[in-house]
Amino acid sequence: MSIFTLVIKNILQRKFSVLLTVISVSLGVALIGSTLAIKEEVEKNFNQSNVGYEMIVGAKGSPMQLVLNTVFMLGNPVGNIRYEVYEKLKHDRRIALALPYALGDNYHGFNIVGTTDDLFTTFNYKVGKSFSFASGTAFEAHSKFQAVLGFDAAKSTGLKIGDEFIATHGLQETAEGIGHQHEETPFTVVGILNRTGTASDKIIYTTVESVWAVHEHELHDEHHEHEQSEELSQTNEPEIHQAPESHHKEHDHHHHEGISTEDHHITDLTAVLIKVRSPLFALHLYKQINDWPLAQAAIPVNEIKSLFEIISNIDWAFFLITILVIVVALIGMMVSIYNSLYERRREISIMRALGAHRSKIFGIIILEGFTISFFGALFGLFFSKLLSLILKGYILETTGVEISVKLLTMISFYEITELPVELLIMSSVSFIGALVAIIPAIVAYKTDVSKNLSPIS
Numbered sequence: 025m026s027i028f029t030l031v032i033k034n035i036l037q038r039k040f041s042v043l044l045t046v047i048s049v050s051l052g053v054a055l056i057g058s059t060l061a062i063k064e065e066v067e068k069n070f071n072q073s074n075v076g077y078e079m080i081v082g083a084k085g086s087p088m089q090l091v092l093n094t095v096f097m098l099g100n101p102v103g104n105i106r107y108e109v110y111e112k113l114k115h116d117r118r119i120a121l122a123l124p125y126a127l128g129d130n131y132h133g134f135n136i137v138g139t140t141d142d143l144f145t146t147f148n149y150k151v152g153k154s155f156s157f158a159s160g161t162a163f164e165a166h167s168k169f170q171a172v173l174g175f176d177a178a179k180s181t182g183l184k185i186g187d188e189f190i191a192t193h194g195l196q197e198t199a200e201g202i203g204h205q206h207e208e209t210p211f212t213v214v215g216i217l218n219r220t221g222t223a224s225d226k227i228i229y230t231t232v233e234s235v236w237a238v239h240e241h242e243l244h245d246e247h248h249e250h251e252q253s254e255e256l257s258q259t260n261e262p263e264i265h266q267a268p269e270s271h272h273k274e275h276d277h278h279h280h281e282g283i284s285t286e287d288h289h290i291t292d293l294t295a296v297l298i299k300v301r302s303p304l305f306a307l308h309l310y311k312q313i314n315d316w317p318l319a320q321a322a323i324p325v326n327e328i329k330s331l332f333e334i335i336s337n338i339d340w341a342f343f344l345i346t347i348l349v350i351v352v353a354l355i356g357m358m359v360s361i362y363n364s365l366y367e368r369r370r371e372i373s374i375m376r377a378l379g380a381h382r383s384k385i386f387g388i389i390i391l392e393g394f395t396i397s398f399f400g401a402l403f404g405l406f407f408s409k410l411l412s413l414i415l416k417g418y419i420l421e422t423t424g425v426e427i428s429v430k431l432l433t434m435i436s437f438y439e440i441t442e443l444p445v446e447l448l449i450m451s452s453v454s455f456i457g458a459l460v461a462i463i464p465a466i467v468a469y470k471t472d473v474s475k476n477l478s479p480i481s
Contacts, residue, residue, distance in 0.1 A: 397457020
């Protein structure tokens with residue numbers, strides 16, 4: 025009988041305890057395997073080293089918030105910048121493309137972004153990759169209320185070419201009947217983009233003029249309501265009408281001044297994406313913009329790198345907890361093997377009497393630990409792929425990041441080479457399983473043959 029056959033026989037004799045150990049190891053491996061795979065995919069998607077632009081210009085504040093909101097549509101904008109900032113950047117000879125972004129409304133939670141038709145002609149969302157249309161065409165330059173939907177936005181809302189929809193004020197989806205609906209300014213779908221695997225799939229694009237027109241109409245309605253309220257107030261309270269004429273003039277002056285300020289506020293932008301003509305211009309332009317009093321420049325590459333440095337400590341903490349789960353399961357396996365030796369001492373003594381060397385007995389116990397941990401790791405990796413498939417749709421829906429579930433996930437190893445994470449996990453877990461089996465193997469190695477050959481009462 026071969027050693028491996030003996031190992032299988034011993035495992036089957038303790039199938040319940042072995043099964044519990046395999047499940048424990050599998051759960052730990054599934055967690056760490058799926059986490060590493062998803063983390064690797066997310067980092068690849070969030071790595072902006074190959075985007076088609078070098079920096080983002082926005083309001084003063086957190087540069088990371090500016091990048092997360094503009095590139096990934098996460099969180100709220102830092103603030104607004106004046107349209108004149110865009111005009112200045114647009115005519116700067118060092119800049120190949122300045123693409124404006126104006127946010128303010130949403131439709132079913134999908135942000136409506138005002139921009140220009142350069143988005144579909146000269147803009148690259150990644151190096152060498154530009155937007156293409158699944159159906160329809162781009163909106164016309166300087167048109168109003170024409171919309172181009174990202175792939176996911178179109179799929180989720182069910183909108184098709186020619187359909188109309190009403191935008192809701194604000195960047196967050198609200199409960200039905202709560203958010204202010206811009207019913208007087210419906211948008212018409214003129215195009216639907218192909219999937220890009222980026223946050224752009226969840227955006228509804230329109231012209232900057234459309235965003236301004238929607239809020240100009242809203243402000244006009246607010247002024248009309250305000251005037252009606254004042255007229256009603258004056259009708260119900262005659263004593264106010266008796267106020268000096270100079271007071272009315274002063275009031276009217278401030279009232280009209282307020283309108284002018286609000287109307288001018290309509291022409292604000294949320295951000296501007298910048299593509300420079302040469303990398304040599306990037307650093308000087310970056311410093312120059314950050315010296316401006318009302319705007320800042322952020323470099324996506326640097327901010328995303330900083331973000332992953334911040335969360336790396338959390339990753340390590342999670343990995344250590346997961347590894348601890350695996351180690352505890354393997355220690356349980358060691359205890360199970362150790363306890364089984366009491367029942368198997370006569371069997372071990374008979375094998376020794378028939379000529380089996382101590383080293384063979386030692387090897388059998390080590391192989392048991394290796395085999396149990398190997399199958400625990402194998403099933404765990406299977407469960408990790410299953411977990412990734414289950415979470416794939418949720419991650420895409422919530423972050424816009426598309427996770428590809430691969431048979432082998434390659435990870436960088438000390439920036440020297442790439443190795444499949446599955447191979448690393450299986451070899452590591454199997455080795456640790458064999459390692460923790462050393463203690464019961466030593467006990468089996470020292471089994472007293474003459475003492476244990478007599479029948480066990």
